[in-house]
Every structure is written in structure tokens, then in C-alpha cells.
Amino acid sequence: MVTSEQVAQLAGVSRATVSRVLNGSARISDDARERVHKAIKALGYEPNVVAQNLARPRSRMIALGLFHDNEGLAISQLGRTENYFYIDMVRHIDRCVAEIGYDLFMPSLPRSKPESYIRSLQARRAAGIIMLAVDQSDPRIEALIQAKIPTVFVDAMGEGSHATYAQSNHLEGARQVGEHLLALGHRRIAFLIEPLSNPTSTERLLGCQQVLARAGVPFDPGLLCQIEWSTDEAYHATKEFLSRRRDFTAIVAGSDMMAIGILRALHEAGLRVPEDVSLTGFDDVVLSQYTTPPLTTVRQDKEALGKGAVQRLIALIEETGDVSPLIVPSQLVVRESTGPAPVSS
Amino acid sequence: MVTSEQVAQLAGVSRATVSRVLNGSARISDDARERVHKAIKALGYEPNVVAQNLARPRSRMIALGLFHDNEGLAISQLGRTENYFYIDMVRHIDRCVAEIGYDLFMPSLPRSKPESYIRSLQARRAAGIIMLAVDQSDPRIEALIQAKIPTVFVDAMGEGSHATYAQSNHLEGARQVGEHLLALGHRRIAFLIEPLSNPTSTERLLGCQQVLARAGVPFDPGLLCQIEWSTDEAYHATKEFLSRRRDFTAIVAGSDMMAIGILRALHEAGLRVPEDVSLTGFDDVVLSQYTTPPLTTVRQDKEALGKGAVQRLIALIEETGDVSPLIVPSQLVVRESTGPAPVSS
DNA sequence: CTGAAAGCGCTTACAG
DNA sequence: CTGAAAGCGCTTACAG
Numbered sequence: 031m032v033t034s035e036q037v038a039q040l041a042g043v044s045r046a047t048v049s050r051v052l053n054g055s056a057r058i059s060d061d062a063r064e065r066v067h068k069a070i071k072a073l074g075y076e077p078n079v080v081a082q083n084l085a086r087p088r089s090r091m092i093a094l095g096l097f098h099d100n101e102g103l104a105i106s107q108l109g110r111t112e113n114y115f116y117i118d119m120v121r122h123i124d125r126c127v128a129e130i131g132y133d134l135f136m137p138s139l140p141r142s143k144p145e146s147y148i149r150s151l152q153a154r155r156a157a158g159i160i161m162l163a164v165d166q167s168d169p170r171i172e173a174l175i176q177a178k179i180p181t182v183f184v185d186a187m188g189e190g191s192h193a194t195y196a197q198s199n200h201l202e203g204a205r206q207v208g209e210h211l212l213a214l215g216h217r218r219i220a221f222l223i224e225p226l227s228n229p230t231s232t233e234r235l236l237g238c239q240q241v242l243a244r245a246g247v248p249f250d251p252g253l254l255c256q257i258e259w260s261t262d263e264a265y266h267a268t269k270e271f272l273s274r275r276r277d278f279t280a281i282v283a284g285s286d287m288m289a290i291g292i293l294r295a296l297h298e299a300g301l302r303v304p305e306d307v308s309l310t311g312f313d314d315v316v317l318s319q320y321t322t323p324p325l326t327t328v329r330q331d332k333e334a335l336g337k338g339a340v341q342r343l344i345a346l347i348e349e350t351g352d353v354s355p356l357i358v359p360s361q362l363v364v365r366e367s368t369g370p371a372p373v374s375s
Numbered sequence: 376m377v378t379s380e381q382v383a384q385l386a387g388v389s390r391a392t393v394s395r396v397l398n399g400s401a402r403i404s405d406d407a408r409e410r411v412h413k414a415i416k417a418l419g420y421e422p423n424v425v426a427q428n429l430a431r432p433r434s435r436m437i438a439l440g441l442f443h444d445n446e447g448l449a450i451s452q453l454g455r456t457e458n459y460f461y462i463d464m465v466r467h468i469d470r471c472v473a474e475i476g477y478d479l480f481m482p483s484l485p486r487s488k489p490e491s492y493i494r495s496l497q498a499r500r501a502a503g504i505i506m507l508a509v510d511q512s513d514p515r516i517e518a519l520i521q522a523k524i525p526t527v528f529v530d531a532m533g534e535g536s537h538a539t540y541a542q543s544n545h546l547e548g549a550r551q552v553g554e555h556l557l558a559l560g561h562r563r564i565a566f567l568i569e570p571l572s573n574p575t576s577t578e579r580l581l582g583c584q585q586v587l588a589r590a591g592v593p594f595d596p597g598l599l600c601q602i603e604w605s606t607d608e609a610y611h612a613t614k615e616f617l618s619r620r621r622d623f624t625a626i627v628a629g630s631d632m633m634a635i636g637i638l639r640a641l642h643e644a645g646l647r648v649p650e651d652v653s654l655t656g657f658d659d660v661v662l663s664q665y666t667t668p669p670l671t672t673v674r675q676d677k678e679a680l681g682k683g684a685v686q687r688l689i690a691l692i693e694e695t696g697d698v699s700p701l702i703v704p705s706q707l708v709v710r711e712s713t714g715p716a717p718v719s720s
Numbered sequence: 721c722t723g724a725a726a727g728c729g730c731t732t733a734c735a736g
Numbered sequence: 737c738t739g740a741a742a743g744c745g746c747t748t749a750c751a752g
Contacts, residue, residue: 031497033729044739049731057737076494080429081729084744089425105469105479109462111661117454117462124450128483133499134450135480138473149421152376154478261665290665297667316456320606320635322642322667378745389723394747402721426745429728 032073041069052077079133083155090132092343093156094123097168102139102147111261111287115313115330116162119184122336123160130344132157144173151179158347160184160339166229180346182339185230189355192346196339196356200230200312203328203360204237207282207310210326210362215371216280216308217247222268222292223284224259231256231284234312238282253278257288265291272299279307279371286311286318286327289367293321304369314363323366334358377418386414397422424478428500435477437688438501439468442508442515447484447492456606456632460658460675461507464529467681468505475689477502489518496524503692505529505684511574525691527684530575534700537691541684541701545575545657548673548705549582552627552655555671555707560716561625561653562592567613567637568629569604576601576629579657583627598623602633609636617644624652624716631656631663631672634712638666649714659708668711679703 034048041048043062050058051066069075083089096107096116108117127134139150147170151159159179163171163186174181175190183195211219221238224231239249252275257267264283272295281296283289289311296303303309303323311318314329338356345351379393386393388407395403396411414420428434441452441461453462472479484495492515496504503525508516511531519526520535528540556564566583569576584594597620602612609628617640626641628634634656638648646652648668656663659674683701690696 031729035729045730046732046739046741047737050738053731059737062737074490074494076491076498078429078498078500078729080425080434080498080500081744082731084423084425084429084728084746085730085732086744087732103469103473105481106466109466121451121454124448124483128448128485134483136450138469138479140473145419146421149419153421153423153425155423155425261661265665290662293667294665294669316606317635317662320610320639322638324639376745380745390746391723391748392721395722398747404721407721423745426728427747429730429744430746430748431728432748 031078032075034075034077037066037069037073037075040073041065088347089155089157091154091156092127092132092134092340093151093154093159094120094134094136094162095159096136096162096164097170098164102137102141102150104136105138108136111290112164112259112285113162114287114317115285115315115332116184118315119162119330119332119336122333123340126337126340130340144169148173148177148179152177158182158343160343161186161188163188164224164230165227167227180343182343182346184335184339185228187229187355194342194346194353194355196335196342196358197230198330198335198358198360200233200360201237203312203330203362204234205241206362207312207328208238208241210364210368211280211282211308211310212241212245212247214280214308214368217371218250218253218278219280219282220253220255220271220275220278221282221284222255222257222264222271222288223282224288225256228259234282234284257284259284259288261287261291263291264288265295268292268295269298272296272301276301280368281307281309283309283311286313286315286325289325289327290317290321293325293367303367306372308368308371310368319365321367326365326368327363329361329363331358331360376423377420379420379422382411382414382418382420385418386410433692434500434502436499436501437472437477437479437685438496438499438504439465439479439481440504440506440515441481442506442510442513447482447486447495449481450483453481456635457509457604457630458507459632459662460630460660460677461529463660464507464675464677464681467678468685471682471685475685489514493518493522493524497522503527503688505688506531506533508533509569509575510572512572525688527688527691529680529684530573532574532700539687539691539698539700541680541687541703542575543675543680543703543705545578545705546582548657548675548707549579550586551707552579552657552673553583553586555709555713556625556627556653556655557586557590557592559625559653559713562716563595563598563623564625564627565598565600565616565620565623566627566629567600567602567609567616567633568627569633570601573604579627579629602629604629604633606632606636609633610640611636613637613640614643617641617646621646625713626652626654628654628656631658631660631670634670634672635662635666638670638712648712651717653713653716655713664710666712671710671713672708674706674708676703676705 311327508531656672
């Protein structure tokens with residue numbers, strides 16, 4: 031591996047000077063700058079980022095975490111169906127982070143206590159962390175805030191001197207769903223959603239409830255079903271649910287990936303979508319247009335979320351710029367899984 | 376942050392000794408070992424892995440790469456529908472790597488030449504790399520082999536003094552598909568598969584061809600359609616294909632994610648699956664049991680692949696153990712997207 | 721068994 | 737503008 035020492039020798043300067051031209055320091059003679067650049071090119075030099083991260087007061091590594099079931103292995107969690115939406119979003123985060131010259135990494139930390147999670151993060155010298163959090167009560171949220179590690183939470187509402195958050199306007203999205211179903215004549219609507227320890231879930235429920243309440247539609251608690259949110263679990267839970275109740279004309283699923291499982295349970299039960307029952311999702315994952323029928327859902331603006339989260343994290347790290355919570359508008363997308371409520375029932 | 380220096384002081388030993396007990400060096404007095412452990416616990420010490428990776432002759436970081444369209448941003452690539460199968464596999468890789476005390480990272484490297492890709496990898500001090508490669512002609516494959524960076528290729532056939540590969544037995548899986556369709560009476564079978572620059576694709580085609588040829592079924596080149604392999608592209612390509620030809624009773628899709636797109640195009644064209652046309656996929660991604668109808672496919676053993684790849688990479692890095700290419704058996708899973716060939720046509 | 725010293729490859733005050 | 741030196745937090749021969 032070629033080092034800055036070799037570049038310095040070839041250019042006839044010191045390592046300090048090489049470092050300075052690399053980091054765009056101001057006071058460098060044009061002559062020196064040019065000689066260094068020439069040497070870098072000739073040698074194919076690329077600075078050792080591990081050494082840089084150790085030497086600099088602040089590293090250029092951003093950690094991406096995903097809290098799920100108290101697991102620390104972020105990459106593994108990302109592969110669970112319930113997190114497919116985040117995969118779409120992470121693509122934008124990745125791109126955005128690369129553009130500003132930082133490295134993104136997903137620390138695979140063993141399951142452990144919050145304090146040790148923090149220490150592992152520090153041991154890896156993360157400059158900051160983007161935390162995809164699905165459970166507001168996860169103790170690591172508070173631990174990150176206390177530790178004053180620059181953090182942007184996505185879908186959890188952590189705030190502090192070095193923390194802020196970004197999320198879609200789930201409430202507004204849910205209201206659109208409520209209005210859409212209402213307009214189609216639905217009155218008895220079932221909610222198959224994630225446990226309400228997930229704030230996203232709560233907002234989605236609330237948005238629908240608000241609209242229905244204003245329209246004078248009574249809320250039937252028996253039609254509210256909190257289920258775990260993988261496609262598999264949604265499928266099984268729906269089968270069980272259908273064995274108890276069928277007196278509804280529409281289902282609001284907590285997410286698209288849940289809707290995919292619900293759809294199958296509905297098919298197997300001989301219920302047609304949307305003729306017998308309408309179904310809506312949330313998120314607009316790539317696959318929601320490939321279900322049978324294609325899914326009516328609420329689109330989250332993945333790009334705005336991803337870029338916004340990165341921008342705020344940098345602002346937090348560099349202590350300059352906008353660090354206010356980011357709320358991104360979301361938008362109902364009507365496809366073919368919703369239709370008029372059946373007249374008889 | 377607490378450093379090894381502080382631990383040393385509290386334990387009344389030198390930093391060297393702290394380092395030795397941490398790394399399980401043999402010759403350490405029980406007394407010293409115990410004092411150090413006590414100090415570590417008292418201080419909540421966790422070694423700085425960045426410093427470790429710099430100081431050690433060999434780091435404990437494993438890079439995960441994904442070559443796709445000459446892009447370097449691995450995490451972004453992973454989120455494309457065409458790579459959903461790899462997401463499932465990566466979960467096992469992640470877990471396995473964490474178990475042996477290594478860190479997994481997905482370098483987000485800007486699009487660049489092979490040489491500079493190699494340099495970036497070295498600049499990040501990767502001990503080795505697991506390369507998910509989808510195009511055998513990608514120049515980075517050869518570059519990695521030449522550079523003698525320990526590498527395990529998945530789905531590309533790179534071999535060298537420091538390189539080996541792991542993949543499913545796609546040929547055998549494809550034979551099972553061919554036999555299954557043959558047994559159901561299909562004779563005119565369309566292949567909508569990835570471009571043959573992808574060796575996986577070639578093997579899958581070949582396996583089916585072999586079986587059909589042995590059965591005396593002629594191969595119609597007009598029924599072979601090489602299309603890009605995202606769900607989207609498969610959908611659009613299928614629409615186009617259906618406008619030209621419909622004289623087939625079965626479609627072999629190059630992958631499950633392609634089959635999902637194909638399924639939609641078939642629905643829209645008014646063709647019923649499997650009554651009018653049977654459809655098979657490959658991979659058995661999580662979602663293949665949630666399509667309508669659930670997909671007949673070939674299951675890849677993700678766990679065996681992931682674990683096997685990691686085991687071989689470690690063998691390559693430590694220069695001891697089995698580094699022979701790993702071929703994992705795969706297995707037809709019959710679900711509801713295949714049925715008897717329609718009698719009339 | 722253990723410590724002092726050199727080294728991993730950078731960056732950054734400190735002088736000049 | 738530029739270099740010599742110290743430092744980032746570890747590990748590992750080298751002695752003893």
C-alpha cells in the first residue's frame with residue numbers, strides 16, 4: 031500500500047503538506063499543491079481511512095442502526111419483511127452519505143445493554159448515527175440522547191441537544207385513507223396494525239379514527255387487532271381474526287408488507303378484494319404495485335426522508351444548520367384494492 | 376472514552392499486558408489476568424476497534440460487495456428488487472461474521488475503475504471480501520483475484536490463490552423445474568430470464584434445456600427472452616413479449632422477483648395462472664409464498680450459502696481450512712403457480 | 721510472564 | 737506557506 035510518506039518524498043514535501051492538500055487546507059502554495067497532486071496520481075495513492083479516522087478529532091463514519099426486538103445486527107434486521115420499507119429509504123441515505131464524503135456503516139453489535147451499545151458505537155468512532163427505530167420504548171433511544179452522540183431518529187421521536195428526528199406525516203396520510211374509505215361508503219372498518227408501542231402505528235390509527243369520528247362513524251374496538259408486523263405474522267393473525275369476525279367491509283393494514291400477508295389470508299378465505307372487502311396499506315413499497323390486486327396505499331417520500339435525515343445529522347455533527355424535526359408530507363395512492371362498500375352484508 | 380492506558384493504571388500493569396489479556400495471549404499470570412478483567416469491568420472499557428484495525432497486521436473487518444451495473448454503493452444495490460434474494464442471504468452472513476468477532480461492512484465506493492476499487496478496499500483495511508456478483512464479465516472480479524485480496528465470490532466463478540466461490544447448484548435446480556413442467560405435460564415453454572452474462576442465468580437455462588432435449592422436446596429460440604431482472608423490467612418486458620407470442624403453456628422466470636412482475640403482466644393480459652399458463656421462479660424469496668397464486672420455485676439454501684461463504688473466507692484469510700468451491704444443493708418447491716398444460720391451445 | 725519501545729498511517733497545533 | 741513533532745489508541749516483536 032502506498033502511504034502519504036511516499037507521496038511526500040516524490041513531491042519533495044513533508045507528510046504534513048500532503049495531508050493539507052488532501053484536506054483542502056487554505057494556505058498551500060500552488061506549486062506545492064500541484065507537485066503533490068502529481069505524485070498522488072503517479073503513485074495511485076489513496077489515504078488510509080482507518081488511520082484518518084483515528085487521527086482526526088472527529089471521524090467521517092456514519093452509523094446506521096435499526097432497533098428491532100433488542101437486536102443489534104442492523105443488516106440482519108433490514109432483511110426482515112417488516113423493514114422492507116426502510117431498505118428503500120436506506121438507498122437514498124447511502125447515496126447521500128457517499129456524496130458528502132462520509133462512509134456509512136451498519137454496526138453488527140451483539141445483543142446487549144444500552145450502555146454497552148453506546149460504548150460499541152464510540153469504540154467504532156461513529157461521528158453520528160441514523161437510527162431507524164420501531165419501538166419508542168427502546169432504552170437505547172434515551173441512552174443515545176444522554177450520551178450526546180449526534181443522532182437522527184427515523185420514526186421515533188427522540189430529541190435532545192444532539193438529537194432530532196425525521197418522519198413522514200403519518201397522521202395526515204392516515205386521514206386520507208379514512209376519507210377515501212368513507213367516500214367509498216365503508217362504515218365498518220377493521221384495523222390490523224402493529225402494536226401501538228410503535229408510534230408510527232399509533233399515528234396511523236389516530237388519523238383514521240379522527241376522520242371516522244367526525245363523520246359520526248362509531249369505533250368498534252373489536253375490529254382493532256394489534257399484530258406483529260411481518261408478512262408472515264400478518265397472514266397468520268388475519269386467518270385467526272377471520273375465524274372470529276367478518277362483519278366489516280374494509281381493512282386498514284398497518285403497512286404494505288402486512289397487507290401482502292393479509293391479502294393471502296383473504297384469498298384463502300374466499301373473500302375477494304375489493305369486491306367483498308377493501309384493503310389499504312401504508313408506505314408504498316416497491317412491491318405494492320405488484321400485488322393482486324395492486325394495493326391502495328399511502329406513499330412515503332423516501333428520498334425526502336433519507337436526504338433530510340442525512341442533512342440534519344451533518345448539521346448536528348458540525349453544529350451548524352437546521353436541526354428541527356423533519357415532517358415529510360405523505361400522499362394517498364389509489365390503486366385497485368379499494369372499491370365501493372358492498373351494499374348487502 | 377476510556378482507553379487501555381486507564382485500564383492498565385487501575386490494574387497496575389502495562390498497556391501491553393492489557394492488550395495481551397484482551398487478545399487471549401497465552402503467557403499471562405492468573406493474577407494479572409484477573410486484575411485486568413476487574414479493571415475492564417469497573418471502567419466499562421471497550422477497545423477502540425479503529426485503533427486495533429490500524430495496529431494489527433491484519434484487520435478484523437470483512438467487506439461485503441455487490442457488483443451491479445458498475446455501481447459501488449453496495450447497500451443501495453441491495454435494495455433493488457433484483458437483489459432481494461441476497462438480502463435474505465446477507466442476514467446469515469451478518470450473523471455468522473458477528474459470531475466470529477469480525478465486523479461486516481458494506482463499503483459505499485463511488486463508481487470507479489477496478490484498480491481504484493481495489494485501492495479503496497485496501498484503504499479501508501478489509502481483511503477480505505464477500506462479493507455478490509451478478510455479471511461474470513465485471514472487471515473487478517479479475518482485479519480482486521490479481522490483487523490477492525482474500526475473496527469469496529457468490530454466483531460468480533472466481534478462483535485464485537486467495538479466491539474461491541460459493542453458489543447453489545443452479546443446474547440441478549433447473550433440471551427439477553424442467554422435469555416438473557414436463558411431467559405436467561408442458562412442451563412449449565417460454566424462458567424470461569436475465570441476460571446470459573450472468574452465469575446463474577446461463578446455468579438455469581441450461582438445466583431446463585438438458586431435460587427438455589432428453590425428452591425430445593425441440594427448443595424454440597423465439598421463446599427465449601433475455602430481459603433485465605428487476606420486477607419492473609420483467610413486467611414491462613413481459614407485456615411486450617405477450618404482444619408478440621402467446622403460443623406457450625408455461626413460463627420459466629429467471630427469478631422469483633422477475634416472476635412477480637411477470638405475474639402482473641399475465642393478469643393484465645387476462646391469462647390465468649396456472650389454468651392458462653404455468654409459471655415458475657427461482658430462489659424462493661420470502662415473498663414467493665405470498666404471490667397470487669403462491670409461486671412454484673427452486674429454493675436456495677440461504678443459510679448454507681451464507682455460512683459457507685464466511686467459513687471459506689476465514690479459511691482464505693487465515694490460510695488454513697477448506698477453500699474449495701462450495702456448491703449447495705437446491706430444491707424444487709411446488710406451490711400453486713404450476714398445473715397441467717391446457718389440452719387445447 | 722511482563723514492560724519499554726517502536727510502529728500502524730494519518731492529522732494538527734506549534735513554530736518559524 | 738511549510739516542516740518537525742506529538743498524538744490518535746492500539747499491538748507486537750524485543751529484551752529481560
